[in-house]
Amino acid sequence: MLHGADYNPEQWEKYPEVLEEDIRLMKLANCNVMSVGIFSWAKLEPEEATFTFEWMDKLLDTFHENGIFAFLATPSGARPAWMSEKYPEVLRVEANRVRNLHGLRHNHCYTSPVYRDKVTTMNTKLAERYAEHPAVIGWHVSNEYGGECHCDYCQEAFRDWLKEKYQTLDALNDAWWTTFWSHTYSSWAQVESPAPHGESMVHGLNLDWKRFVTHQTLDFYRHEVKPLKAVKPEMPATANFMELFEPLNYAKMADDIDIISWDSYPLWHDTSDPSYRAAYTAMNHDWFRSLKDGQPFLLMESTPSLTNWQPISKLKKPGMHNLSSLQAVAHGSDSVQYFQWRKSRGSSEKFHGAVVDHLGSEHNRVFQEVKELGENLSQLDEVVGTTVDAEVAIIFDTENRWAVNDSQGPRNSGVHYERTVTEHYQAFWEQGIAVDVIDSEKDLSKYKVVVAPMLYMVREGVGENMEKFVKNGGTFVTTYWSGIVNETDLCFLGGFPGPLRKTLGIWSEEIDALYDGQTNHVKVIGNNELGLSGEYQAKELCDLIHLEGAQALAQYGSDFYAGRPALTVNDFGQGKAYYIASRNDRSFHKEFFEKLADQAGLTRATGGTLPVGVSAQVRTDGENDYLFLMNFSGESQDITLAEGEYQDHVTGEAVSGNVTLTSYDVKVLKK
Amino acid sequence: MLHGADYNPEQWEKYPEVLEEDIRLMKLANCNVMSVGIFSWAKLEPEEATFTFEWMDKLLDTFHENGIFAFLATPSGARPAWMSEKYPEVLRVEANRVRNLHGLRHNHCYTSPVYRDKVTTMNTKLAERYAEHPAVIGWHVSNEYGGECHCDYCQEAFRDWLKEKYQTLDALNDAWWTTFWSHTYSSWAQVESPAPHGESMVHGLNLDWKRFVTHQTLDFYRHEVKPLKAVKPEMPATANFMELFEPLNYAKMADDIDIISWDSYPLWHDTSDPSYRAAYTAMNHDWFRSLKDGQPFLLMESTPSLTNWQPISKLKKPGMHNLSSLQAVAHGSDSVQYFQWRKSRGSSEKFHGAVVDHLGSEHNRVFQEVKELGENLSQLDEVVGTTVDAEVAIIFDTENRWAVNDSQGPRNSGVHYERTVTEHYQAFWEQGIAVDVIDSEKDLSKYKVVVAPMLYMVREGVGENMEKFVKNGGTFVTTYWSGIVNETDLCFLGGFPGPLRKTLGIWSEEIDALYDGQTNHVKVIGNNELGLSGEYQAKELCDLIHLEGAQALAQYGSDFYAGRPALTVNDFGQGKAYYIASRNDRSFHKEFFEKLADQAGLTRATGGTLPVGVSAQVRTDGENDYLFLMNFSGESQDITLAEGEYQDHVTGEAVSGNVTLTSYDVKVLKK
Amino acid sequence: MLHGADYNPEQWEKYPEVLEEDIRLMKLANCNVMSVGIFSWAKLEPEEATFTFEWMDKLLDTFHENGIFAFLATPSGARPAWMSEKYPEVLRVEANRVRNLHGLRHNHCYTSPVYRDKVTTMNTKLAERYAEHPAVIGWHVSNEYGGECHCDYCQEAFRDWLKEKYQTLDALNDAWWTTFWSHTYSSWAQVESPAPHGESMVHGLNLDWKRFVTHQTLDFYRHEVKPLKAVKPEMPATANFMELFEPLNYAKMADDIDIISWDSYPLWHDTSDPSYRAAYTAMNHDWFRSLKDGQPFLLMESTPSLTNWQPISKLKKPGMHNLSSLQAVAHGSDSVQYFQWRKSRGSSEKFHGAVVDHLGSEHNRVFQEVKELGENLSQLDEVVGTTVDAEVAIIFDTENRWAVNDSQGPRNSGVHYERTVTEHYQAFWEQGIAVDVIDSEKDLSKYKVVVAPMLYMVREGVGENMEKFVKNGGTFVTTYWSGIVNETDLCFLGGFPGPLRKTLGIWSEEIDALYDGQTNHVKVIGNNELGLSGEYQAKELCDLIHLEGAQALAQYGSDFYAGRPALTVNDFGQGKAYYIASRNDRSFHKEFFEKLADQAGLTRATGGTLPVGVSAQVRTDGENDYLFLMNFSGESQDITLAEGEYQDHVTGEAVSGNVTLTSYDVKVLKK
Ligand SMILES: [Zn+2]
Ligand SMILES: [Zn+2]
């Protein structure tokens, strides 16, 4: 189990005692890996073609002597000032078509030939010098890829990408429905990226631009990795991802990346419900694990205390650091890493929590909690490589997200796609049911239940995929505002939800939007097959549907559509397809998904229900199960285990029956 | 009575079955007119000087064969991409002096010689080819004119306009009070349009720039119409206007436009009071009817269901489509038209409500409601050409609006001019009293009552106009923050309300602004001549006035000006002039304007009071009266008619005494 | 005692009767000084090198004939249009690197050689012509300096300034901690001012840029003053300052300015607590007085009624004009002056309150209140030149303010530095204890108590200064988030609060941020040495500290740090050092600073407590004390005087024992 942090000793060049002290503290904190070289270009190549690797040599040698491993970064996340000065083309052009000045980070054009050349030179040198260094265990490629460039190089690359995709302008015009407002393109040169002072309303263009940004970022990643792999193909590479990151479609990048890693900064102890915050974070972990079909990921960055960039920098309460770190492990992480090891003395992130504070010693709470976690992690080595077996998949589809958020209507003040997906996820999390979080094009055959909230965009083959899944006995759940458009945002003709209509056995005639604060009611129909008995609140969007084979389980309680179906189920093939017609409150999700889990025979980690705020997750190698019990509630909680004997993985004691978890406590039980 | 929609079959070129099906559905929906060619430039001239009118030929011929008429649009609302590519000067320059890229719509420079040439060529061709086509009944010129351009051509045109207006720089400097902050211009070339990074605080400049924008837009309209009229002078032309549109002074454009038309998208069923929403919409209708002195207008666009661009796209509840459409007719519309006939499959407005949904058939609620309305409209042909006789005029003056909203002080957080005008209007609407909504320069002689809320700007002659009106027996009502500046925003010297002071018999010494949530009280004085008896709340602005011949009807109840006049009346000549010194609550408007209506002997549509949320409006040809009773309340309501026999215009039944209207019901009674 | 206003008769050139009438009204209003020539460049030099001083000659002669004095302004606050037209370099370039168009005011580059030349020519001519004019008593240099320019001239000047400060790039890189994110500069030319599309996160750069802006503004001021002083060195010059102005460090400019003056526009009668508003205004007065170590200042601008630029333009209630004007005098002003004498007829500030309204006569409330104040002021001539003896200093440090507000973390949603300083100030204001408001580098030896809220930045020597102050018997109070960084925003290593740690006897381990609405409790410890007995609320930031010699007086009541010290005192040398660990509520400040004042033996103006909303301030020449009693509460209040006999300075009556002040009343008592 890896435990470590980003480390930039080059910031402390003028403080020569620091490196030695850091090594002592790393060992004290049970840290065994450091990510180095991130943003170090100016130290590695202070002038053009003048390379200064000596400090890195020394650093890696020192690590090796002390049993510490390294992820070695390529430094492309920021350029040295000399490069921007000499080659302005390396700087990004924003959507307003103004080229940035030098500054910040992530401010490069990923198409610029000069920048690509410079990256190749640098990465080649790094690979040649360090690929075989015994301390180096992987490549940390750049840092948190993101952003876009609208320069002429990028416009040209975008047009080339479009030509390859559409072949003819006529096909592009059809796909983007450009006849509207006379937007028809008559030459490729007329196509430009979206701009605030140009085109912004052609959704097909917006979507394809976002696809291109992912494509070009991935292309840049491949360009970065090429010289690295040339030297040592088997050395794994990662590019650290971010929380529910919208601008890039990670699902398209996952194949090229050897190990998924991500940077997790939950708003622990914020004013939301602790269950929501914990479930939301869990969903992120599950998403990253699912990107490579269950392969363990790395928690590449996190903070042992607080961030400097959130609106409120709240301290982690005692225990929360251990709990939140082990939550990552519970969901599939094989590491706990931090940004950063030692707080910078100056510049923008100097107040970002780190293992070593400005204090400079081990004598503070944060260091001690890191140290204790390190001890716990060192006992979990056998969990490394195990995965999570999920019977449920939630569709969280980035292209759908782009499309549904870019849509004009039916509720421009917010359809809350991400929050809605999370609410569906949370209903399983509360039951201790493992979930994969996947793109809509993924294979569904291994799941018992697939939930696709607000699946607005149904791309080629996806409807067929769902249909086949249900036909073969799966349980499929989707909601209002699904099955509306195809991959270029053209509406399905002939009746919504388009390709899902047959499977669901319903037709959606129209959809009503509610103002904030307005509600309708969802009343269950007596003796419904799921045994639902409550009455729930609906808000935001209410779909007005007709039954076409499905049966209604609940109906609306008010407005002119009172009595019309609000929840339906369709028996289709060997399976069942549910349609939730409105955005409902938490009590609906709770009851509905509990009944559904019973009906579908889903496995719960503890076999039964869990107290509020408690999560139970299982990692397994197929033989051994590691049950993580985690208490996010802020109060002590009693959990009833399933029948059988467990072994506390830390104390080694046998456990069965009831387990008590104090506030922010976590237990790892082996079965 | 016209019934129809915008129609763009060129979007469905690749779906050849659509046109035939549309014709079938149009007839089924009782539609008899379509607006075609809007935004069709790229289909009419796909390459420079290559014209493709064949599809339009076929479309119009098909219409003619099926008894459907057409408003034929000029396509200038959007340019083809080739034009922007070859002639960048056709693109607009925003106030930041950056030229837009191609995109969106309404993105043209209205001064550009190239654009004007292209428009002349296109419009000439359209006129020559279609002016005599039997299906074509009018020109739909461009679409929703709006916006402004700050390019060099426009700067030059602005300076020319200023030279003609002021003749000398000295006169301009005096009129704009440029000595302040050393703003004196010493050459015409120094004058530039307002800019966020340049001049923005010279109110005279801001005002004249807005006047110029209207002037130049109108000049462009004349340029558009010229080739059309050259071929067939008697063919009417319209340019569709928008709800309380601020950037253009429609009052200056009305003479040039043969028929007023407008696009109405009320926020039905929003969270405001239904009476307010209905009255606000009614006021718009009355404004557009009043623009050409009562000549019926066209409802050029509306939606049968919802829009895609409002924050919340709310469905029209059953009945509301019929009610809202007939409301337009009640206030003077001779048509009900939609944007659009068939929902686009893609691009930005694909979710805007249309007669034919993506479903593609007549089998949905929206289509059926359109169809029923079509039947109702077909029985109202004799209403066409009738007008509304109003004894009351409300001054809603666009130049005043520009000035009062641009003013710094006395309440930068909001004086709410538009809302205040609406609240005054609503007090008449609730009584079933017909109102004209007019510019302050209009002839007042035909009215009994003229209400001018917040008439901050009193242009040359307007004060005299009001004075004469009262002298001759009229009742004039105005409020705080009136009579402050002349046409270039120079304050009247010697005491406010300047030119209105004598007529009103009061002097305004100073004005107090209240924070949101703060109130004062308006207490009526016992035995006041109007018989007012309530106590009201004042907010936002309280004028501190002195009587100069007027008598006080009410006084303030608190703050250091407690006891000072809050409402006054001045007997002047044969008439009366009222001054409302503060922004008051609805209960004030209700009681005050009821008493005033009694005193002035105003005609109420039903002779008496109306239930809350019910509107009564009369169209007349002088001989026959058509009484529209409309229930916006969401509940069933009983209305007592004036003495006499009515005939239900739909059922033909005789009606008298009491009439019951269910929720969203409307009845048309002939007398 | 000066009483007067800004006066721009050149706006009324076309109204020839105005000047004579104004002279009559000035005398009637007891006005004896006018500021003239502000923004008059276009009237003084209407074309390049054509000067028209005749109107100014006449104006000053007329003043002299009528016993009115003048502050003569240099007109650099706005340029004539011909200058911008001919020399675009005089216009400012904003941070986005776009040059402004001509317009507004304060829109000049202060580095531009052309602009500096033009200023020299103009100021030389003004000095030569008017320095000896008998009416002129001082120079009013430009107007409200502010803003910044990012043009190439300014970039070059910035680099020169940096070179002088740091000598080497290496030193600059170290000071700004540029290694972070590879920001290391390898040539001076790479250094640019902060930009929204360039660098914005290097806090050392941000800070130095702000320092440079002050430096360059001061340099421009010196450039302005040079030709003035060349003619008559003894004629005093001032540059009017603004309320808690952030962009310039006035402390660095005070030495060069002969007399401090400022423009005060409090939000009287807003929705905040009247005590807060009055104390906040008082703090500003004290700040400006303290800039030159107690030398009286001028109230250069204020309004007799309302402003035109605040969100709500509220009238001053009767009495408030007198009260607020005398408040300025009470705190050290030797004048009461207005913007402006006569309301402009047009342009942006025409609704800003003035002595003479658009009415044009003396027959309104505002004029009468100005006149009465004038009478009162004419009886206070002996107060001129007296000062305020303060035993307390509050540190309000502009560089600290820049740094603490630019900091990322620990509470980006707001640490509220200015409000926090004010709350500390208010606790003394409520007790009638005089306070100086000073920069952290000032000499502290004359004070008994020094309070330094949130002293985040502790520059070289400042910690030593505080330490010496306490050692010598002073009482020092500071708070959480103090002693964090040095002058270039580099964190102190080894434990916070860095240089203050020893004096305070505590170590700050970490700091918790609370969400808006969240609170902790501060519970006093029984028998604490100050005798505190209450329980208080903490919010926003809670520092987690350890005692290192200090003793705890109070502790936190909740969260995981319940029981840890929340308020400490350290006996150090002859003095005491207090540490307030959290942002506390008003009741804490009230009780804590009352006990502290007792303990430190501070002098209260009335010897005892004051009713809520009443302020008591003393000006003194060492022999005579002038006690100002001021009632801001809006209600009548009784005040108990200290033993002894006072003389009412207006009525001449003897006063002792109890004094009653009606609402907004003020009394000046001489002892
Ligand atoms: Zn690029
Ligand atoms: Zn233009």
Ligand SMILES: [Zn+2]
């Ligand atoms: Zn400059």
